[in-house]
Amino acid sequence: MKTKPMKTIADLKIGERGVIVNFTDQGLSLKLLEMGCLPGTQVTMTHIAPFGDPIAVKVSGYVLSMRLNEASTIVVA
Amino acid sequence: MKKSPKIALIGNPNAGKSSLFNSLTGLRQKTGNFPGVTMDKLIGKWKLETGDEAEILDLPGIYSIYPKSMDEQVVINILANPKHPDYPDLAIVVADASNLKRNLLLFSQVRDLGIPTVLALNMIDVAENQGVVINSVKLARELNVEIAEVNAKKGIGLNGLRLAVNKTLASGYNSNDSLPMSYSKELVEEIKEKYGDTDDYHALLWLSEHDNLRQFNTQQRVGFDALQEKYGWITQEAQSKETMARYAQLNEIVDNCLHEMPVEEEPVNTWTDRLDKIFLHRFWGYFIFLGILFIVFQAIFTWATYPMDLIDGGIASLNEFLKTQLPDSKLTDLLTDGLISGIGGVLIFIPQIAFLFLFISLLEETGYMSRVMFIMDKLMRRFGLSGKSVVPLISSIACAVPAIMSTRSISSWKDRLITIMVTPLMSCSARLPIYTVLIALVVPETSSLFGIFNLQGVALFALYLLGFFVALFSAWIMKLLLKVQERSYFIMELPSYKGPRFSHVAITILNSTKAFVFEAGKIIVAISIVLWVLASYGPGDAIEQAEIKVKAENPTLSGIELDNKIASQKLENSYAGVFGKVIEPAIKPLGYDWKIGIALITSFAAREVFVGTMSTIYSLGGEVDDENSTVMNRMRAEINPATGKPMYDTALGFSLLIFYAFAMQCMSTLAVTYRETKSWKYPAIQLFYMTGLAYISAFIVYQVLK
Numbered sequence: 001m002k003t004k005p006m007k008t009i010a011d012l013k014i015g016e017r018g019v020i021v022n023f024t025d026q027g028l029s030l031k032l033l034e035m036g037c038l039p040g041t042q043v044t045m046t047h048i049a050p051f052g053d054p055i056a057v058k059v060s061g062y063v064l065s066m067r068l069n070e071a072s073t074i075v076v077a
Numbered sequence: 078m079k080k081s082p083k084i085a086l087i088g089n090p091n092a093g094k095s096s097l098f099n100s101l102t103g104l105r106q107k108t109g110n111f112p113g114v115t116m117d118k119l120i121g122k123w124k125l126e127t128g129d130e131a132e133i134l135d136l137p138g139i140y141s142i143y144p145k146s147m148d149e150q151v152v153i154n155i156l157a158n159p160k161h162p163d164y165p166d167l168a169i170v171v172a173d174a175s176n177l178k179r180n181l182l183l184f185s186q187v188r189d190l191g192i193p194t195v196l197a198l199n200m201i202d203v204a205e206n207q208g209v210v211i212n213s214v215k216l217a218r219e220l221n222v223e224i225a226e227v228n229a230k231k232g233i234g235l236n237g238l239r240l241a242v243n244k245t246l247a248s249g250y251n252s253n254d255s256l257p258m259s260y261s262k263e264l265v266e267e268i269k270e271k272y273g274d275t276d277d278y279h280a281l282l283w284l285s286e287h288d289n290l291r292q293f294n295t296q297q298r299v300g301f302d303a304l305q306e307k308y309g310w311i312t313q314e315a316q317s318k319e320t321m322a323r324y325a326q327l328n329e330i331v332d333n334c335l336h337e338m339p340v341e342e343e344p345v346n347t348w349t350d351r352l353d354k355i356f357l358h359r360f361w362g363y364f365i366f367l368g369i370l371f372i373v374f375q376a377i378f379t380w381a382t383y384p385m386d387l388i389d390g391g392i393a394s395l396n397e398f399l400k401t402q403l404p405d406s407k408l409t410d411l412l413t414d415g416l417i418s419g420i421g422g423v424l425i426f427i428p429q430i431a432f433l434f435l436f437i438s439l440l441e442e443t444g445y446m447s448r449v450m451f452i453m454d455k456l457m458r459r460f461g462l463s464g465k466s467v468v469p470l471i472s473s474i475a476c477a478v479p480a481i482m483s484t485r486s487i488s489s490w491k492d493r494l495i496t497i498m499v500t501p502l503m504s505c506s507a508r509l510p511i512y513t514v515l516i517a518l519v520v521p522e523t524s525s526l527f528g529i530f531n532l533q534g535v536a537l538f539a540l541y542l543l544g545f546f547v548a549l550f551s552a553w554i555m556k557l558l559l560k561v562q563e564r565s566y567f568i569m570e571l572p573s574y575k576g577p578r579f580s581h582v583a584i585t586i587l588n589s590t591k592a593f594v595f596e597a598g599k600i601i602v603a604i605s606i607v608l609w610v611l612a613s614y615g616p617g618d619a620i621e622q623a624e625i626k627v628k629a630e631n632p633t634l635s636g637i638e639l640d641n642k643i644a645s646q647k648l649e650n651s652y653a654g655v656f657g658k659v660i661e662p663a664i665k666p667l668g669y670d671w672k673i674g675i676a677l678i679t680s681f682a683a684r685e686v687f688v689g690t691m692s693t694i695y696s697l698g699g700e701v702d703d704e705n706s707t708v709m710n711r712m713r714a715e716i717n718p719a720t721g722k723p724m725y726d727t728a729l730g731f732s733l734l735i736f737y738a739f740a741m742q743c744m745s746t747l748a749v750t751y752r753e754t755k756s757w758k759y760p761a762i763q764l765f766y767m768t769g770l771a772y773i774s775a776f777i778v779y780q781v782l783k
Binding site: 033065 | 140141143145175176178179182207209314316317320321324349350357358360363447451452454456567568569573
């Protein structure tokens, strides 16, 4: 059965918000946690770089940049 | 209590750690090296409440005690090892109040290491602007720590910090007794038994990070691996769980001590937001970046030339004065043509280096540099680099050595290695005087592009761009050759824009210029002296015979013309001349003669000696007069004996420019590449591919333009 792909930060549009649910990549999650991306935290997409990648989000009061493939490991609701 | 306690400043990047360091120590700071690594260590003195002087150590910014890159590793090597000479007696954790939870994560880790810790709460004004009010008295009680509210940039609250430090030093360590996460006591006991008594958290840190900790040898590391296996320890999982547990604890505490005022829904259009709309724009972003670079080069080429001309002229007239005042002897020649010319060759760099560091530190200070990384990342990735490679590449227009060291912030080894390999292709400031002299010889000073830009400035900018594009191209080749599958990541903070702290900029310029003058200066002066010896003495008595021979062959010549003939005959018969002649056949296709050959040989230690070598070669025995006193004029007057036309024509000039743009001629860079890659393979590859590239390109340029 095909499941509906989960929504991740990579799917957000500029100005759109989401709340972090969990991470799909164990290796990256530690770094993201240390940077303040906790489950339950609200994120807002603020910038998309000129060629569509990387992106920047506002999270716990500051702006964090990451690449699209990194953003796609953060599931949001 | 110790007479002069060691205090470490620890904090997240951009939390205001360096501002606090500068506020505490002012200009009473010095740079050193951490043992075994080449990273700069900033130490300053700070007078405590008791009247004792504390030694303050500014550590690189970290987000947690689990390092993700080389520069973070430096901090952990100190904190993990209580026997380390820099292990602090007390830690001041600088926290950004506007992002409290994330900053407290690091605080709680440092404190659990058993280091007496004071919390310096910075940027409270920023938090309040965001509608967040912190009850720091309550926070101090809940965290069981002394808290000082500071404004690091303005230097406010330092007395409170002094009191907090004093109290904590007097009372010693007061921590929570237990770690927030669960772990096997048995495992910890076994670690302590095998590796020496310590606290539980140090034991667990050793277990997780043993592979990167310098305090352990191979055998000990194997022991840790065995323990991990025995207890089924998975480092990544354990660290994630610990981080979650710490946040859970901090959440409760912070929520109790924090009062959030309702703020407008979509927060105010801040300066940072407005500026980012322009600087991150798909067109204006790149346009502004290129524009800034262009202005930097135009400015350096025009502004820096005034002090440089003064230095050049000053050295020339000093030499002239000494030559007329001192007895005509070999010793006088050594002093003037050898030593003072050499020192002049060092001093002349100062204006340009100071300007370059001024611009680079301004861009970093204001927060603009991370925007450049952001807009460049996708482009750079195509070439096997990362957005973070932009900083080393830009820094290396000042000097490749600190640039290569700054690659430590790149977490992926492949990205980092490629950046290290191509960074020396960027035109560093040591090439600048060579470019300056040669461009002045082959590009007319009076002409301009579109009537606005000085054509010499345009030529200079073109050379820098050439270096950059060749670096990209080389990176792309290496990306194809290096078959390493490794994840690189780009998770980093985009700090808000700040006005530059001019004292900080001034300190950076001062430290970098000083380092250049004393480090590179030593080599340049030494080579200048060796060169003078090689150019003044020769095998057998050929040098003594030169004068007689010239006079016999040219009985009608007299005056300056005769002297010049004799001087060049002498040089040709010196050791330097012999070496130059040996390599002449190899460099002939590039348009070079044996005199340039001498300069090439000496440049292989450090390219900056080119101009010094030229001035030594062309000044030996020559008449020093006002008209002819600068290197440039002497080179301009040089005649190609084969054609009778000026030696430094367009073809030769551009061939030399291209050669110096690409060739690997810097021992310090090779040494730092070895240190950073821990292998001689990479500096060897650098030496051969760059020099090969230089030879082939210069050959093509000369043959085409000839």
